Amino acid sequence: MSNSLDMEFLSAALITQGEHKFYTLTMPIDVIVRCCSPNPRAEDPQDGFQRSLDVNRAESIASYVRDGGVIPSSIILSAQITSGFEYKSRNKTIGFNPHVSSFLIIDGQHRVYGFRKLMESGFGEKLRIPVVIFTDLTPVQEARIFIDVNTLQRPVPKELLLDIKRLAETENEEEILLDCLFSFFEEEPDSYLFDKLSRFEKKKNKISKVTFYEAFKPLLRSFEVSNVKRLYSMVNAFLKAAHDVVTNGGIAFDDVITKPTVFKIMTAHCKAVISIIAENDPGLTTKISEHKKFLQRSIASNFDNILTAKSYLKEVENLDRRLLRSKMKI
Structure with a gap:
């Protein structure tokens, strides 16, 4: 003892x-x-x-x-x-x-x-x-x-942790911009993603905050964005134009844009489209008709490839290449 x-x-x-x-x-x-x-x-x-x-x-x-x-x-x-x-x-x-x-x-x-x-x-x-x-x-x-x-023990959803970081004031500068952008798409009445986002958890037929952040981080870094409202207006015009182009081709864009891979591909392709428009006239980057003109060349007859893509980066390269080829012919 x-x-x-x-x-x-x-x-x-x-x-x-x-x-x-x-x-x-x-x-x-x-x-x-x-x-x-x-x-x-x-x-x-x-x-x-x-x-x-x-x-x-x-x-x-x-x-x-x-x-x-x-x-x-x-x-x-x-x-x-x-x-x-x-x-x-x-x-x-x-x-x-x-x-x-x-x-x-x-x-x-x-x-x-x-x-x-x-x-x-x-x-x-x-x-x-x-x-x-x-x-x-x-x-x-x-x-x-x-x-x-x-x-x-059930882990806390990543989406909820992102939002708690905002409440705890531990977000970095990039996360603050992403949250602001998410809020615009979540709340603005003219947002194409209105009622298509989920802030706190993963939901069927919704774009989670984690997927949204993953899709938009490269865009923020490429454009060195400080005016989030401006970026919102440009991307929102792009998505509305994509909706018109894809829907005219017989595919319900509303139903497929919430799929993570499709959303990431479209958001990444947005960079090339906005860049080309801005080269010609920066004032046209928020015009739906201008986005439609370029999307007709890149996705109008190829959207099935986006739906079946296994690697979103490879598909983005294909879309961007197609867009640039059509630009050279102009």
Whole structure:
């Protein structure tokens, strides 16, 4: 039996759910580093279930904490026999041996590894992290809890994260412009994409914010846009012209423009069309009729290729080449 003088004691709350008992508490990061270890699958293929450690990810966590970031989610541990784990109900305290093999990390190995990197760098701030400790688990139960934690948790949609970045005021300059452009297409009554966009999640027959950003980033960089409303007006005219050209060819453009590949191809091709119009007369870049004149040459008889394209970049090259050839004949 362990000498109580050598044990670590921390306040904790006992929780019972079904057949399991576990304890919730906060643990200093130096204690976490000293008493917890993962069970990497690569090192123990027979019984291990943890993913191999990603050093870069752990370094990112260390930098994030060092810069003042917070980690409110709990690390989930399983007390091992070597921990000598005990619970004193009278004062609601747990005791354990402060040894590296005392706790198996069920979830949070990269956070723990990040804390270790912090400690090795001389980080001296006394931080405490939420922890959940299970006791008396068999290896099978540990593996099942690991599976539950990593399959039942649903990740936050990327679309929602983009919008939360706006609320948190952590957007970079490019993201601010993209959000402004998205808002124009989302809200303006004359927008061709009105009611075709989804800001917070992926939806059938809608263009998600992630797809929108991916499509418009190259356009922003190519035109070095500072006037987002101007870009909106040019692209909106292009899309309305494309609608007329494609619909006259017997294809419902409204139905296919929300397909991610089609949307990316058309947005990328927009760059070539706007550039040619601007060379002749910048004042015509918002005229639907002017866009139609060039789209008749590039997509009128070739839109089926866009619908079946597997590589949007290759198809954009084909469209741009076709457009430039027709320009040379003028």
